[in-house]
Amino acid sequence: MIHRLPKYMRQLELLHQNGVNRVSSAELGKRMGQTASQIRQDFSCFGEFGQQGYGYNVTKLRDEIANILGMDRGHTAILLGVGNIGRALAENFCFANCGIDLKCAFDLNPEKFGKNINGIEVKGQQELEEYLARNPIDIAVLCVPKTAALSLTELLIACGVEAFWNFTGVDIALGHGDILVENISFSDSLMALGYYLKNLLTA
Amino acid sequence: MIHRLPKYMRQLELLHQNGVNRVSSAELGKRMGQTASQIRQDFSCFGEFGQQGYGYNVTKLRDEIANILGMDRGHTAILLGVGNIGRALAENFCFANCGIDLKCAFDLNPEKFGKNINGIEVKGQQELEEYLARNPIDIAVLCVPKTAALSLTELLIACGVEAFWNFTGVDIALGHGDILVENISFSDSLMALGYYLKNLLTA
DNA sequence: TAGATTGTTAATCGATTAACAATC
DNA sequence: TAGATTGTTAATCGATTAACAATC
Numbered sequence: 001m002i003h004r005l006p007k008y009m010r011q012l013e014l015l016h017q018n019g020v021n022r023v024s025s026a027e028l029g030k031r032m033g034q035t036a037s038q039i040r041q042d043f044s045c046f047g048e049f050g051q052q053g054y055g056y057n058v059t060k061l062r063d064e065i066a067n068i069l070g071m072d073r074g075h076t077a078i079l080l081g082v083g084n085i086g087r088a089l090a091e092n093f094c095f096a097n098c099g100i101d102l103k104c105a106f107d108l109n110p111e112k113f114g115k116n117i118n119g120i121e122v123k124g125q126q127e128l129e130e131y132l133a134r135n136p137i138d139i140a141v142l143c144v145p146k147t148a149a150l151s152l153t154e155l156l157i158a159c160g161v162e163a164f165w166n167f168t169g170v171d172i173a174l175g176h177g178d179i180l181v182e183n184i185s186f187s188d189s190l191m192a193l194g195y196y197l198k199n200l201l202t203a
Numbered sequence: 204m205i206h207r208l209p210k211y212m213r214q215l216e217l218l219h220q221n222g223v224n225r226v227s228s229a230e231l232g233k234r235m236g237q238t239a240s241q242i243r244q245d246f247s248c249f250g251e252f253g254q255q256g257y258g259y260n261v262t263k264l265r266d267e268i269a270n271i272l273g274m275d276r277g278h279t280a281i282l283l284g285v286g287n288i289g290r291a292l293a294e295n296f297c298f299a300n301c302g303i304d305l306k307c308a309f310d311l312n313p314e315k316f317g318k319n320i321n322g323i324e325v326k327g328q329q330e331l332e333e334y335l336a337r338n339p340i341d342i343a344v345l346c347v348p349k350t351a352a353l354s355l356t357e358l359l360i361a362c363g364v365e366a367f368w369n370f371t372g373v374d375i376a377l378g379h380g381d382i383l384v385e386n387i388s389f390s391d392s393l394m395a396l397g398y399y400l401k402n403l404l405t406a
Numbered sequence: 407t408a409g410a411t412t413g414t415t416a417a418t419c420g421a422t423t424a425a426c427a428a429t430c
Numbered sequence: 431t432a433g434a435t436t437g438t439t440a441a442t443c444g445a446t447t448a449a450c451a452a453t454c
Contacts, residue, residue: 001421002398006391007374024435033377036435037423044437052436053430069394070401084295089389092287098393138400163400165393171210174236180399182392186292188209189385190301190368191272195205196383197341197366198273204445227411239411240447247413255412256454 004042005065007032012062024055071099077139077165078131079105080152082112082122085167086143090117100139104131132159139163146170207245208268210235215265227258274302280342280368281334282308283355285315285325288370289346293320303342307334335362342366349373 011032015023025036032039043049043056049064050056066072077100079086086105095102105122107113115122123131140161144152149170156164163180166172169188173181214235218226228239235242246252246259252267253259269275280303282289289308298305308325310316318325326334343364347355352373359367366383369375372391376384 002395003391005398006388006394009394010372010374010391026435031377032374035423037425038421040435040437041422048437050436051430052428053434055435068398068402070397071394073397073401075397075400084291088287088291093389095393098390099397100393139396163396165396169213171213171235174234180396180403182396182399184387184389184392185209186296186387187301188206188213189387190298190303191209191212191274192205193342193366193368193383193385194273194276194278194302195208195271196385197278198276199271200383229411238447240449241445243411243413244446251413253412254454255452256410258411 001042001045004034005069008039008042009062009065009069012058012065015058016062020058022055023058023061025050027055066099069099073099074101075099075138076101076103076136077141078103078137079120079141079143080125080156081142081144081148082107082109082115082117083143083145086141087117089141089143089167090120092118102141103135103137106131128155129159132156132161137161139165141165141167142172143167204245204248207237208272211242211245212265212268212272215261215268218261219265223261225258226261226264228253230258269302272302276302277304278302278341279304279306279339280344281306281340282323282344282346283328283359284345284347284351285310285312285318285320286346286348289344290320292344292346293323295321305344306338306340309334331358332362335359335364340364342368344368344370345375346370 011028025039029036029039040050043061046068047064049061077095079090079102082090082105090102090105102120105117105120106125106128107122108125110124112122113124140156140163142149142152142164146168149168149172153164153172153176157176157179162178164172164182166181166183169185173179214231228242232239232242243253246264249271250267252264280298282293282305285293285308293305293308305323308320308323309328309331310325311328313327315325316327341364343359343366345352345355345367349371352371352375356367356375356379360379360382365381367375367385369384369386372388376382
């Protein structure tokens with residue numbers, strides 16, 4: 001269910017930008033392709049944000065969800081591995097929009113040390129432990145090659161990192177019951193699309 | 204459930220590389236953090252791939268799953284939008300490993316026309332309709348800005364594209380009931396991690 | 407044959423949907 | 431007040447897990 005919260009956020013922000021002040025669960029459901037029931041059920045897990053006969057105030061609801069998502073917490077992150085995808089994230093992705101403060105990046109390649117990507121400094125990986133000892137970090141963004149994924153994860157756990165945004169395609173959560181992991185696996189997603197093409201359209 | 208199939212593939216490939224020939228649902232479940240029951244249930248949807256008292260032959264099962272995922276179909280794809288993420292995909296991501304044949308890319312910026320990224324030619328977007336009329340394409344990889352997402356999707360649908368690998372963060376599926384969409388939304392995923400940090404660790 | 411392990415049926419669990427009293 | 435719409439309880443649906451006969 002949690003994965004629907006960001007979608008609600010996005011839709012509410014859109015409504016707000018279009019000058020809409022209030023929305024009912026029925027309207028929101030229609031826009032998002034869900035039942036009104038599910039929307040009310042989802043929100044009621046966290047509180048009573050609506051009003052009978054009126055619906056929900058768009059900005060109020062958006063702010064409540066932002067709060068639920070911890071966007072005001074100032075969670076901090078570091079980026080591990082400034083390869084193609086790591087660089088694309090640092091250059092292009094707005095961590096601040098998700099309420100995350102990306103502090104710096106680490107890489108093994110000395111040619112990249114000291115470089116500045118969109119305001120993010122690239123440090124040498126040998127500085128990692130010392131850095132984490134001084135600067136507590138909430139989230140590690142893993143963009144290293146598969147071969148480095150597991151050992152780096154263990155090092156980061158040992159340094160106190162508890163949450164991982166994992167682009168490596170390796171199942172780092174296994175055997176580490178107490179960490180939080182969100183996986184972005186391009187190949188899993190694309191393979192699923194291949195499945196749909198073969199099995200849903202030929203039907 | 205379909206989203207577990209690529210993970211099975213990956214795990215079986217790993218076992219194969221380690222020289223393992225057979226695996227039971229219990230072993231596989233232990234490795235992947237699932238019940239043996241679920242694994243047997245999943246596979247039995249598609250056929251009888253195991254043998255009582257023995258388990259599953261690793262390579263046979265892997266090949267069966269590859270087949271289910273349509274990896275031998277030679278599905279074709281084009282990439283729309285050669286910005287940061289589009290370039291990272293073209294340069295770095297192995298479409299062939301997912302059984303997808305990436306044919307070429309399209310962009311609006313004339314400076315990019317004719318460029319070759321990892322063997323992928325960048326064409327001008329004005330050539331898109333003509334290209335699709337001559338070359339039927341299964342999958343559109345959408346890496347364009349949010350503002351272009353919806354209109355481009357409609358153009359592509361009109362040109363006969365039925366499957367979308369969607370990196371835009373826009374819900375393109377709404378109102379187009381008959382297309383297949385796999386979304387990769389960085390911000391949705393990162394926001395979910397923010398939620399976990401706030402709500403699961405403080406508990 | 408005895409042991410192991412499947413495929414499948416039945417039981418359980420959780421998530422979605424429907425219904426409706428409460429109330430703005 | 432009448433109409434609209436919430437929050438919540440109950441019903442339904444689907445997915446996961448447990449159990450076990452079949453059989454390699």
